[in-house]
Amino acid sequence: MALITLRRNLCHLSDFRIQGALAALKNQPVNHVHKVVKEHLCPWFCSLQSEPFRVRFHHACCKKFHSENGNALHPVGEPVFSQIHDWDRLEQNLKNVDEQIFYRRLSNFTSSEEVLHFISTLQTLPDTMAAGALQRIYEVEKKDGDQRLPREILENSTFQALCIQFEQKPSNLSNTGLVTALQALTLLYVDPQSSLLLNLVAECHHRLRRGGLEVHSLCVLGECLIKLQGPGCATLELIICQLQGEKLEKFAPEDIVALYRILQACAEKVDQHQTFLNQINNFSLSVVSNLSPKSLSQMLTALVVLDQTQALPLVIKLGKYVVRHVPHFTNEELLKVLEAFIYFGHNDRFFTKALEQHVASLCLTLDPEVVSKVMEYCCRKQILSIPILNAVAETFVCQSEKFSPSQISELIEPFGKLNYLPPNASALFRKLENTLLTHFNYFPPKTLLKLLHSCSLIECHPVNFMSKIFSPYFLQQLQGDESYLDRLSLAQLTQLFLTSILECPFYKGPKLLPKYQVKSFLTPCCSLETPVDFQLYKSVMTGLIDLLGARLYFASKVLTPYRYTVDVEIKLDEEGFVLPFTVDEDVHKRVALCIDGPKRFCLNSKHLLGKEAMKQRHLRLLGYHVVQIPYYEIEMLKSRLELVEYLQRKLFSQNAGIHW
Structure with a gap:
């Protein structure tokens, strides 16, 4: 494995002799060896590999960097590990333990400065861990909403040391270290035309043409190229072609999700890849149980974009596992799940129950877009969920200013469609009326008509707005640039006019002209009546x-x-x-x-x-x-x-x- 060594002059133990120590350790019990090596030799194990890849720090100024190739700590011709099979196995186990500790420490850091300070204290750093450190920097930086690195991080000597070595010696990197570094730097919005990224991409192309990249590396590379060069780049087709040649059993669950994301980016070519997609859809049934909430959301989103309506068994199984993760989804992930369920027409009483508990407990803190999407889901599937409707009604009364005109319409429409008045109905519609009076002109005409019609369905008649919606000016706005009004809008206008006559006899405002009135509410599409069973x-x-x-x-x-x-x-x-x-x-x-x-x-x-x-x-x-x-x-x-x-x-x- 390639290595990055961060060595300070105070860390060197001058009186330590590796060969003598190893000779002594081989005569000790395994547990004792494990303990001693873990305490003293772990910083040097990486440098005992062939062709190491190092960064050396000069402690006094921390500004000079250079790479050093060779085996300084392992003189040629002196067999140390090659003749001892058990010792090799112990070394590998210790390396795995070291990686676990390293990544656990990384995950605890909450700033880029902490990450860089931590890796600057290490004497030896494998390239995969160095790339992992870059990924952690991306994760902590994106929390602030701006994924571009601040200047102080870019000028940090440790960060520069990592980047210089990735730029100058990409051929010494392992496949995993290479694509992980490329992925992290891509996510950090490093200039795609910089020599750093160009060198990494060139090395990836070289290994790709040789067929030297394994499944995971191919998936990571594919996503990086989509971000850097767009889904139309020719190399992406080569990656997909190589992935098609691999057995799906080799793919880890996260690789399957990455493959969906790659194909999602090439959605316009879905017909070319449909046979491969069918294989992936069938195989994915076996990995659903191992997916994280984020992966579940991403897989559902890809199925929507790729229009995989024939993959309903997979959607149903994904829905089964989504239920378990409802409390753990981020707002964005839950939004994507709801959009997918709406798209595929999927509903599940267990999902509805989990959604009720989630919304009822967190409705005041949920993102407005998520709240409106929850209501759209209930509306589309005609789910009369009293806990959700009551919680949303209370949220709107308390926080109406958070919602856009379209979101307000999506919030109110289900009350009319599902024929339900919440306990705080008087406060809800008073708040709605005040919002409309204040921001009437901000509501798109069709959105406003749909909203007022929904109110009328549950006998909350919008009398104060009828004169406006029956006026020639509003009807002209409603028609827009079209040569005629659409059938649904005409039907809603007609039913509101009939309501004004039958249920609001005190209304004396403008009437709806006959040319805007439909002759039947029952039509093959956009009907205001349900055909008889x-x-x-x-x-x-x-x-x-x-x-x-x-x-x-x-x-x-x-x-x-x-x-x-x-x-x-x-x-x-x-x-x-x-x-x-x-x-x-x-x-x-x-x-x-x-x-x-x-x-x-x-x-x-x-x-x-x-x-x-x-x-x-x-x-x-x-x-x-x-x-x-x-x-x-x-x-x-x-x-x-x-x-x-x-x-x-x-x-x-x-x-x-x-x-x-």
């Missing part, structure tokens, strides 16, 4: 025919003049008798059957979604007698006869006033 609809149809005697006495999927589509409509005369659906005269009352399948409720609950609750509320205000037939009641029925009896109770109860 076909199987459930067929079951109810069969029961109604048995109950009423003929298909003639009810109509299906009726579009009303008020833009809502009724699943089943039954017409009644003045005495409450059922009329054929073809009759338009003498219709005194209409019955609207809402056949509510699972998609009209929050996930795994009996709680109607906001848009379905609003629809039923509006139908009642329009004079319909609304009869709800939820799927969970139908599923309890065991026979056709029970279904008919159930429908009879629903339709012809004493209070219904319906006869047949």
Whole structure:
């Protein structure tokens, strides 16, 4: 192994004779040898290797540096270790112990000055440890937000000594030391055109062309080249080609994650690498359990960027292990996990439970982007999580100024979609109204419309803002540069206008012009109604025919003049008798059957979604007698006869006033 020796004149033990000491130690028990060597010989073990790589410090001024090649402490021709196999093994064990101690000490330092002072006190430093010291400098420096090294570190004599030796003698470095040094210096934003980095990259290219780099070194080199030269560099293809030729069993878990990151950077070429990706996806199932929280997050992010929708078994397994690490994720890592789960449509009740505990305990300290992403996750998956919704409502009341307009919309939208009012609803919407009054012009038009529509779903009607959103000026802003308004915006405007008529009769402001009103809320996309569940609809149809005697006495999927589509409509005369659906005269009352399948409720609950609750509320205000037939009641029925009896109770109860 190549070495870097940091020697001071006061550290040299002039009366110590290595050969004599070793001869004496070989006659001692192994435990005693271990102890003695660890106390006295460890600083010199590295310098007993072939072709050492050293930095020598002149203690007086600490400014002159030079490299020295040779075996000063191991005269040629004197066999010391080569004839003793057990001693070789002991040396290796001691070296591993030394490395553990070294990296443990490094991890305790919190500043670059501490790291550099520590390595300046060492007499001998292997190149991998020297590169590890550079990495630790990067880690402590990036905590301050600026990853570029301050001037005092760049001018530090110890730091310069390390850099000079990496620059002048890269061929003496081991593969691990070479790529680790390149990685650390790349992360520290050293000038890519500096001779230091150019020499290291050139040496890496030389070894790459010879095929002399192992899997881990290839992965590290690949990521460094992406940072230095971009994902389009030709060398990257050679690295990926060599990695494809390796058996995946050789890859450590962190190498698998690094491989995903490399392929992620070349996402535009994903089709070329899909066969290789399929192999990686299948193999990754075996390494998920060994991944850190950071690695789990990075792997999920790569799967999103690479659009690996066919790798759902891997996503599901990653989700299983994500649950265990929810409290340990950083804000950024948790954000990436949530984005991946939203992208793949993954949800897990155990993950939701862990997320509830995490958000409820830390919501006031979480990053606003994470809070809004948590709410988006609940909204997209229709998860009615009362602990999360309550915690977020409290956070917004206390810290509304932390959130951007788009984040505020993402926070409020789930309350409307999931049809939930938190305990502090009055304070929440008072705070929201004040925020809108103060910063109205900062909200993008579509974001504002979505926000106000969400409030209306849960009967928190934005009366004070209706005159603004129905004004020609706002509608023009909403349309922007497009030639027409999108379907969803028109539907939201229409429903808000219908709300102003039905639920806010005191509103006397501008009306929505007919050209901005849709004729139906039920459309193939961007619908404000959930289509009826076909199987459930067929079951109810069969029961109604048995109950009423003929298909003639009810109509299906009726579009009303008020833009809502009724699943089943039954017409009644003045005495409450059922009329054929073809009759338009003498219709005194209409019955609207809402056949509510699972998609009209929050996930795994009996709680109607906001848009379905609003629809039923509006139908009642329009004079319909609304009869709800939820799927969970139908599923309890065991026979056709029970279904008919159930429908009879629903339709012809004493209070219904319906006869047949």
